Amino acid sequence: MLRFTGLLKLDKRNRVLIDGTVIKRSDLRYTPAGMPVLELVITHLSEQIEAGRHRKVECEVAMMALGDIAAKLDPVQIGQRLASKGFIAAKSNRYRNELVLHLEEFELLN
Template sequence: MPPEDKPGNLTQLSGRLLERGALRRTPAGIPVLEFLLAHVSTQVEADVERKVECEMACVAMGRPAQVLLAAKPGDGIRVAGFLAARSLKRRSPILHVNTVEFVEGTENGIQAEK
């Protein structure tokens, strides 16, 4: 199947940074940062508005990980990336972040891309 015919796995989510782990590096020296994002919004489902709240485990590697070092708990961010299993044994999803955008009061609308 050509790449353009394959189902997509693009996830975009905005929210507040709840927790941010310490920056670590892979054996190849690539920066890695895990964090937890809290999302709250109003969505329409079956023609009815409902409040949606969730927490999403995220991981950023490379430049997005370095950019997130400037974030502190409570900061508003918008991220985009793809969902994958956390590990071979833990199949719960984690959002692998490719882009990060700070929202609400950040100077210059800092954005990092892969």
């Protein structure tokens, strides 16, 4: 039986920090309510320690930005590197097993 103490308190945490290179991006669009929306995909490559061993990690992460952050992210081009912070959510009610990182903050790395 696992017991979490201190740092790993069971609550409603949902935070992701990841960096990667933009490999796909949509054009900036607007919702019917006029909110800017930008969708992109990054590829992430890193080496992590898992169970005391080095593990190479490669993945693609779908991301979505809304509002001011979408407008600020609009100039980003394919090939640029981003450090990203956000939360994950289902792509839609119909595709609940497909996750998308909703951006709250980003920083250009190149």
